[in-house]
Amino acid sequence: EDQVTQSPEALRLQEGESSSLNCSYTVSGLRGLFWYRQDPGKGPEFLFTLYSAGEEKEKERLKATLTKKESFLHITAPKPEDSATYLCAVQDANNFNKFYFGSGTKLNVKP
Amino acid sequence: GAVVSQHPSRVICKSGTSVKIECRSLDFQATTMFWYRQFPKQSLMLMATSNEGSKATYEQGVEKDKFLINHASLTLSTLTVTSAHPEDSSFYICSATLVRQLNTEAFFGQGTRLTVV
Numbered sequence: 001e002d003q004v005t006q007s008p009e010a011l012r013l014q015e016g017e018s019s020s021l022n023c024s025y026t027v028s029g030l031r032g033l034f035w036y037r038q039d040p041g042k043g044p045e046f047l048f049t050l051y052s053a054g055e056e057k058e059k060e061r062l063k064a065t066l067t068k069k070e071s072f073l074h075i076t077a078p079k080p081e082d083s084a085t086y087l088c089a090v091q092d093a094n095n096f097n098k099f100y101f102g103s104g105t106k107l108n109v110k111p
Numbered sequence: 112g113a114v115v116s117q118h119p120s121r122v123i124c125k126s127g128t129s130v131k132i133e134c135r136s137l138d139f140q141a142t143t144m145f146w147y148r149q150f151p152k153q154s155l156m157l158m159a160t161s162n163e164g165s166k167a168t169y170e171q172g173v174e175k176d177k178f179l180i181n182h183a184s185l186t187l188s189t190l191t192v193t194s195a196h197p198e199d200s201s202f203y204i205c206s207a208t209l210v211r212q213l214n215t216e217a218f219f220g221q222g223t224r225l226t227v228v
Contacts, residue, residue, distance in 0.1 A: 031215075032214065032215075034216070034217065041120075041202075041222065041224060042222060043115075043117065043204045043205075043206075043219035043221045043222040044155075044204070044219045046113070046216070046218055046219075049216055051214070087155075089217070091215070091217075096215040097143050097145070097208055097215065099157075099217055101154040101155045103152075103153055104154060
């Protein structure tokens with residue numbers, strides 16, 4: 001069964017304390033892996049897409065990496081405004097319109 | 112680019128009434144849009160795939176007659192929750208896919224918080 005698992009479920013950091021969020025997946029075919037940021041009461045905001053193992057993408061304090069089984073979202077020196085829920089989604093290689101979502105990691109950055 | 116707008120952001124309705132939620136792709140054409148439902152502290156659950164000019168495809172367990180989907184143009188899909196009940200209260204999110212440089216990417220609306228009283 002296709003599955004996407006995110007860990008930890010929740011993460012509390014002090015401002016400036018770097019850490020990583022994990023997204024592991026077991027899908028029959030991966031086309032792309034997407035990271036989104038979701039603020040309370042809002043829809044997911046697109047961050048990155050990764051398509052092949054070894055690929056990395058960066059945006060400000062965030063860097064996403066991809067292996068054959070998992071992806072990491074590294075947060076360097078986070079700020080309180082980085083507090084949000086981070087979702088990952090795997091795009092089905094057999095149906096590009098099909099996305100499997102993880103349950104998210106809720107990040108709280110304390111000043 | 113790639114903005115998806117959803118309206119309304121919040122709606123409160125009485126049991127038994129119907130509510131319509133709109134999803135628009137503002138700067139691109141979307142032949143396919145998606146409707147999700149999200150429960151607190153849970154991930155997005157795909158309800159249906161909306162195809163422009165044809166019938167929507169519903170996921171298993173989603174009632175077609177209760178959640179009516181219309182995709183009348185390349186930039187607009189609507190979800191109507193008919194005869195709403197308190198258990199239909201949830202956060203509904205639409206998304207649209209965009210093909211850029213041969214890659215298909217998904218962008219989301221702001222979500223609609225539905226409360227049925």
